[in-house]
Amino acid sequence: MLFKLAWGNVRRTGKDYLVYLLTLTLAVTVFYAFNTISVQADIVLEEEGLPELLGTIMSGLTTFLAVVMGFLMVYANNFIMKRRKKEFGLYQVLGMSRGQVSRVMALETAIASGAALVLGIVLGVAFSQFMTFFTASLFKTQIRDFHFFFSIPALLITVGCLVAIFFVTLLFNLGVVRRAKVIDLMSANRKNEAVKTRNPILSAVIFIVGAVMIGVAYYRLLRDGLPIDAAPSEYDAAFVQFATTTGIVVVGTILFFFGFSGFLLKALQGARGLYWRGLNMFTMRQLSAKVNTVSFSMAIISMILFLAITSVTGGMSIANVMNTSVERSTIADYSRAVMYYGPDMFNDPQLEADRAQEGYAPIKLASEPLNILKISENNIIDAGTANEEPFDLAHILGKYEQVEVYDSRRMGEEVPLVSLNGLADAVNMPLPKGTASSNANMMGLQVMKESDYNRYLAFRGMDRVDLGRDGYLIASDLGESVGKIYDAALHDGVEIDMGGNVLHPVSDHVDEAASSFFNASMGSNSGTVIVPDRIVDELGLPLYTSYFMGNYKEGLSYEETEGYVRRERTWGSITNADGTESAIWGMEATRLQTYESTNSMNGLISYLAIYIGFVLVVACAAILTIQQLSGVADSSKNCRILSELGTSRHEIMRSVLVQQAIFFVFPLVMGVAHSLVALQVVIEIVALFGGMSIGGTVGMTCSIFLLCYGGYFLVTYLMSKGIVSDAIRVRHAH
Structure with a gap:
């Protein structure tokens, strides 16, 4: 009997449950579809462990977003309860106990939630199949074996979130009925919020x-x-x-x-x-009367929209920057670096004592560069097994080269010979955001010999440079914000003093295409001064880093090259003949690894941005919809009075439309304004690694979100139109 009553109530109050059902269905659809990322990744990605990592991140984020949606559903349910308090009071007047009323409410909530779950899962399963192609596009890979899939883990996560939302909503409903007196419930439609x-x-x-x-x-x-x-x-x-x-x-x-x-x-x-x-006076009075109830929620909604817009725009733009940067910064099939101990590490008794206590070899300053190709043989593949062998790069590489960069601080000196802030002062430009504590300021720009740079250019197939006796160049791939300072210094002919040697630029701009010495997703060369060899030799500048780069021999298979490099091996320490150490292993990266890691990071950033943005936009739109529907229900008597005074239905609805447009548009405008300012700061930081473009995919994604936001506005207006029409119809019936 109670179930039949609950089912009839849900069918009869379908309009009231529409926003609740729509929002919950969207939540279930998005929760399920985005939590199938691990299954989608298995279809489109070959990187081991990445699908599991993505699945873990998405499930954790879903839990957080489910909490947001839980509060939203409580807010939505508040609107439904407000509309039906008199009905629940009438049940008790007719003899139903509070327990029975509570059970009816529980059944109604369960029916609505169950319908949202079924509909959301059906839509989510269909949506997730299409999302596989979207995932492949984000991660820049091909679909290996597309097939229909259904994810049990994603279903369990979604059901778990929905059950939690259901119980939170149910507890709220039961609390309202148990605390309220029958007289309050029966007169609820005559009470307005003060x-x-x-x-x-x-x-x-x-x-x-x-x-x-x-x-x-x-x-x-x-x-x-x-x-x-x-x-x-x-x-x-x-x-x-x-x-x-x-x-x-x-x-x-x-x-x-x-x-x-x-x-x-x-x-x-x-x-x-x-x-x-017209009704402008009535409209403004209505807006003014709601100031107590909506000002705080509109402010919070504008801040949530700000987070949604910024996360989508910023996240996806950063991904675009990485795509551009990796093309420029990936220079060889294989790259490796060795980092030398600097002069500041010597004559430090505490450091020497700590190293001795931990069993590390004593350190000494390197007098000449290490041969990376040679010392790489000290790496052991499959150490401790019958297949143990030294890591032999020479047998897989055809063309290769090694170059060195030097510290711009002379032995015993702390002030660098040339630094980013010094060049910025010379051209009267401020330091870019994010560079206050960079190596280019504190330790100065790196220094490279002209001969090393020309060998690097020959490896890249580029024309050599001629600095003459007193020329210099600057190489940097860090991005446009730093590049502007270097370009200005070169263009203005800023002279630099290298230990009494005054050098002048031989080019008017930085060649970013000839500035990367290591495979990297983002720019890694914050600034390197190319000077004649004699300058480095005369000043005795200490070694800073050695970079090795090479291309695989033609005709070798993936297993013979990339598979060989990725085999498990020990690196060990770099020990001199006398048992001391002068350097440590830096990073190692192949071309394929760099592209794979970049694509994975881009895909992850884009996924998180879109997921967070979509859920937050839906949450904001739903809150506004419920808020406005509640307000229209409260003011329906005013609309009936206006109709009785001769105001046309068209003018009344226009007043409602203006009020709702203000409540929807102004939080969005404020959120966009906040985002534009915040993105200016983000752009300045990201510009260290490349120019940030807000367009393309970002524009399309934001358009979809705004369409969703506008869809809720349309639903709000149409439902409000029905409420006002019902109120006016009551007037005519009387």
Whole structure:
């Protein structure tokens, strides 16, 4: 009997449950589809362990987003409860106990949640099949063996999240019924939330204060940047500054919306011809009356939209930068680096004691470069097995080269001969964001001999350079923000003093295509000065890094080259003949590994950005929809009075449309404004590694999100139209 009653209630109040059902269905669809990433990755990716990693990350993120959706569903359910309190009171008047009413509510919630689960899973299964192609596109790979799949783990995660949302919603519903008195339930439709209409002048002042605070926060953020830009010793202070800026913009946003309706009311009252036209007065009074209930939620929604827009735009733009950067920075089939101990590590008794205690060899300054090809033979493949053998690069490489870079600090000196901040001062340009604590400032630019650079250019198939006796070049692949300073220094003919040798530039710009010495996803050369060989020899600059790069012999298979390099092996320490150490192994990267890691990182960033953005946008849109439907239900009596006074239905609905447009559009505009300012700072940081472009895929993705947001607005208006029409119809019936 109770089930039949619950089923009938769900069918009868379908309009009330529509937003709840739609949002929950979308949540289930997205939760399931995105949590099949591990299955999709198995189809499109060959990288071992990556599908499992992606699955773990997505399941953890889903739990977080499910909490957000849980609060959303409670908010949505509040609207339904508000509309049906009189009905639940009537059940009790007719003899049903509170327990029976609670069971009816539980059954109704279970029916709605079950319908959302079934519909969402069906849509999710279909959507996930198409997402396989999207995944292949994000990770820049081919689909190996496409087939229909159904993911039990994704289903369990989705069901778990939905069950948690169901119980949270149910507890809220039961609490409302158990706490409320029958008289309160029966008179619920005659009670409105208490509101206080503030003085329009006071509201205008609050609005202006909020706008000023937002402007101050924008200025502080653009001036101070993100804490990542601070030097290690200043990080705590920078974080406090950033937290303060965040607090200012949050409070400013709340005050902005709190005073917005009053400010708008005061402004329109000044324009009397507009204020008294049609239902403008009624519309503004309605907006002003809701200031207590919507100002805080509109501020929070604008901040959530800001997070959604920034995560999508920033994340996917960073992925685009990595795609561009990897093309420029991947220079050979195989690359390897050796890093030398610097002069600052010597004459440190504590360091020597620690190394001795831990069993490490004593260190000494390298007097000449190590032969990476030769010392690589000290790496042992399959160590401790019958197949043990030395790592022999020579048998798989055809063309190869090794170059050295030197420290720009002379022995016993702490100040570098040439640095990024010195060049920036010379051309009167500020340091880019994120470089305050970079090696190019603290340790100076690296130095390379002209002969090494020409051998590097010959390996790359590029024309050699001629510096003459007193020329110099700068090589850097770090990105446009740093590149602008180097280009300006070269273009303006800035001279540099290298230990009494005054050098002048022989080119007017940095050649980024000839600046990478190691395979990397992002730029790794923050700045290298190319000088005549004699300068390095005369100054006795200490070795900093040796870079080795080589291309595989033609005709060798993947297993003979890439498979050989990836075999398990020990690296060990780099020991001199006298038992000391002068260097340690740096990184090793092949062309394929670099592209694979970049594609994997790009795919992961894009996935997370789209997933977070979509769920947050749906959450914001649903909150606004429920909020507005609740407001229309409360003000339906006012609409009926307007109709009785002779106002046409068209004018009433236009007033409703204007109110709802303001509530939907202004949080979005504020969120976009916050995002544009934040992205300016993000762009400056990302520009260290390459130019950031906000377009293409980002624009398409944001368009889809805005379409979803607009879809909720349309649903809101259509449902509101039905509520108002029902209220007006009651007037005609009487």
